[in-house]
Amino acid sequence: RQIIEREDQKNLIPRPPVVTILGHVDHGKTSLLDAIRHTNVTAGEAGGITQHIGAYQIESHGKAITFLDTPGHAAFSAMRARGAQGADIVILVVAANDGVMPQTKEAISHAKAARVPIIVALNKIDRSDANQDLVKKQLSEQGLMADTWGGNTMVVPVSAKQKIGIEDLMEAILMTAEEMKIMANPKGKVFGTVVEASVDTKKGVMATLLVQNGTLKMGDVVLAGNSYGKIRAMFDFRGKKIQKAGPSTPVQIMGLTDVPTAGDIFQVYFSEKEARAVVSAAKADAALNRNLPKATLEELFAKFKAGETKELCLIIKTDVNGSLEPIINSLNELSKEGEIKVNILHAEAGNISENDVMLAAASHGVVIGFNVQADPVARKKAENEGVSIRIYDIIYRLTEDIEKALKGMLEPEYKEVTTGKAEVLAVFKISKLGSIAGSRVREGELRKNSKIRVVRKGEIIYTGEISSLKHEKDDVKEVKNGLECGVSIKGFDAFEVGDILEAFTLERSGS
Numbered sequence: 479r480q481i482i483e484r485e486d487q488k489n490l491i492p493r494p495p496v497v498t499i500l501g502h503v504d505h506g507k508t509s510l511l512d513a514i515r516h517t518n519v520t521a522g523e524a525g526g527i528t529q530h531i532g533a534y535q536i537e538s539h540g541k542a543i544t545f546l547d548t549p550g551h552a553a554f555s556a557m558r559a560r561g562a563q564g565a566d567i568v569i570l571v572v573a574a575n576d577g578v579m580p581q582t583k584e585a586i587s588h589a590k591a592a593r594v595p596i597i598v599a600l601n602k603i604d605r606s607d608a609n610q611d612l613v614k615k616q617l618s619e620q621g622l623m624a625d626t627w628g629g630n631t632m633v634v635p636v637s638a639k640q641k642i643g644i645e646d647l648m649e650a651i652l653m654t655a656e657e658m659k660i661m662a663n664p665k666g667k668v669f670g671t672v673v674e675a676s677v678d679t680k681k682g683v684m685a686t687l688l689v690q691n692g693t694l695k696m697g698d699v700v701l702a703g704n705s706y707g708k709i710r711a712m713f714d715f716r717g718k719k720i721q722k723a724g725p726s727t728p729v730q731i732m733g734l735t736d737v738p739t740a741g742d743i744f745q746v747y748f749s750e751k752e753a754r755a756v757v758s759a760a761k762a763d764a765a766l767n768r769n770l771p772k773a774t775l776e777e778l779f780a781k782f783k784a785g786e787t788k789e790l791c792l793i794i795k796t797d798v799n800g801s802l803e804p805i806i807n808s809l810n811e812l813s814k815e816g817e818i819k820v821n822i823l824h825a826e827a828g829n830i831s832e833n834d835v836m837l838a839a840a841s842h843g844v845v846i847g848f849n850v851q852a853d854p855v856a857r858k859k860a861e862n863e864g865v866s867i868r869i870y871d872i873i874y875r876l877t878e879d880i881e882k883a884l885k886g887m888l889e890p891e892y893k894e895v896t897t898g899k900a901e902v903l904a905v906f907k908i909s910k911l912g913s914i915a916g917s918r919v920r921e922g923e924l925r926k927n928s929k930i931r932v933v934r935k936g937e938i939i940y941t942g943e944i945s946s947l948k949h950e951k952d953d954v955k956e957v958k959n960g961l962e963c964g965v966s967i968k969g970f971d972a973f974e975v976g977d978i979l980e981a982f983t984l985e986r987s988g989s
């Protein structure tokens with residue numbers, strides 16, 4: 479299923495590049511997409527493009543360029559997580575007054591992981607506080623050396639607001655595309671990716687597809703994810719009815735039975751009957767696999783051996799910036815010794831977010847946390863995407879595990895074992911000492927030396943250590959189920975009545 483057949487070299491012809499725009503919030507992604515659309519869509523048509531289907535095509539120097547109109551790397555990595563190469567080229571928007579910011583770095587990690595070339599649009603050059611040289615220096619620190627400084631990255635100064643430099647940017651795209659030799663066979667097997675999809679109360683399921691190979695035609699039977707159907711109507715990005723669409727063309731189609739997911743690969747099938755059979759087989763398969771454990775480092779190692787992956791991709795999140803360097807250094811040391819390389823796709827201080835999980839999913843990687851937690855959305859995503867998250871509190875345990883993974887002899891992973899729960903009944907603020915949570919143990923016991931989580935309305939809001947544990951004014955080592963106690967936590971002061979305090983220890987699973 480969803481196996482993309484290789485096309486014979488001789489049937490391939492150049493197709494327009496597919497471009498996506500990434501960058502930090504407010505750096506001008508939307509403005510740039512608008513500016514590109516308005517400068518390049520022929521006069522008279524510009525006003526006509528009112529609808530948004532998630533992609534559009536423009537013409538520059540007689541050549542077409544397709545833009546994915548859903549800025550942000552969520553869409554980009556959703557595609558990659560499903561094995562689809564969403565875009566050929568990434569435009570990284572960096573505001574010249576603001577410079578490289580956290581989401582700029584994330585975008586760079588995503589593009590590098592996908593091995594998609596980056597062109598930098600240095601935006602907002604009209605601003606008096608723009609500092610192009612400073613931004614170029616910051617970019618070089620991220621491994622993107624500007625071509626004007628002797629590097630390989632095209633950095634194009636633009637102003638989306640004043641429509642300056644847009645043509646230069648289009649030329650940079652066309653030049654990059656030419657070098658990349660982006661090809662497809664318009665007469666070949668029809669497949670592509672789902673850009674976005676929704677339900678229209680009158681028209682039913684509307685899905686925007688990006689054709690990547692072959693030519694999609696009216697009446698074709700399309701299968702995308704678990705959704706299939708015969709194309710009843712087809713529109714281009716202007717909303718104009720069309721009969722067929724070749725490689726790199728975005729089209730909106732009507733006729734699918736269900737709403738597919740952005741990033742799903744679509745293919746054309748011989749008949750609706752055949753498509754239906756594929757969907758029911760896939761559903762049965764999913765039911766069988768539902769209860770299997772998710773991907774582990776061991777499985778990843780099996781993939782290395784099978785030659786499917788040559789490197790162990792890691793996303794590293796730490797509590798403080800200072801922890802990053804020693805961890806990265808020791809992992810790089812390991813990488814030098816072993817035959818399998820460690821590839822650190824992204825390393826940053828902060829909790830594990832949905833984005834980290836998506837980056838891992840897209841690269842068959844693992845998320846490693848050091849003294850951090852995974853937010854609830856990230857945990858859910860990890861479960862859905864089969865991504866492993868491992869959290870450590872001691873650096874040598876982390877490196878030990880990775881070393882073992884690289885040698886293919888991984889010990890069972892550490893897991894958090896909850897040893898007791900207490901409910902906060904009252905909060906006392908005591909000057910100098912901070913807040914004390916008057917609590918009652920509801921399950922197990924609270925031990926002075928265990929770690930502790932503060933859970934509010936089902937969400938972990940803090941993880942740390944107990945700094946004092948008292949039972950009736952006495953300092954105690956443990957408090958058993960049913961008893962009251964006073965708890966204070968290192969670095970945490972914001973108890974509320976109703977909070978649940980969960981004591982836990984880190985143990986090797988299986989032990």
Ligand code: GDP
Nearest residue numbers: 503504505506507508509601602605637638639
């Ligand atoms: P996005 O969050 O990356 O999509 O950013 P937007 O396109 O929404 O732009 C954020 C803000 O920056 C808006 O107020 C824009 O008007 C402004 N902006 C975008 N491009 C430029 C530019 O080239 N020059 C100036 N001065 N402002 C810009």
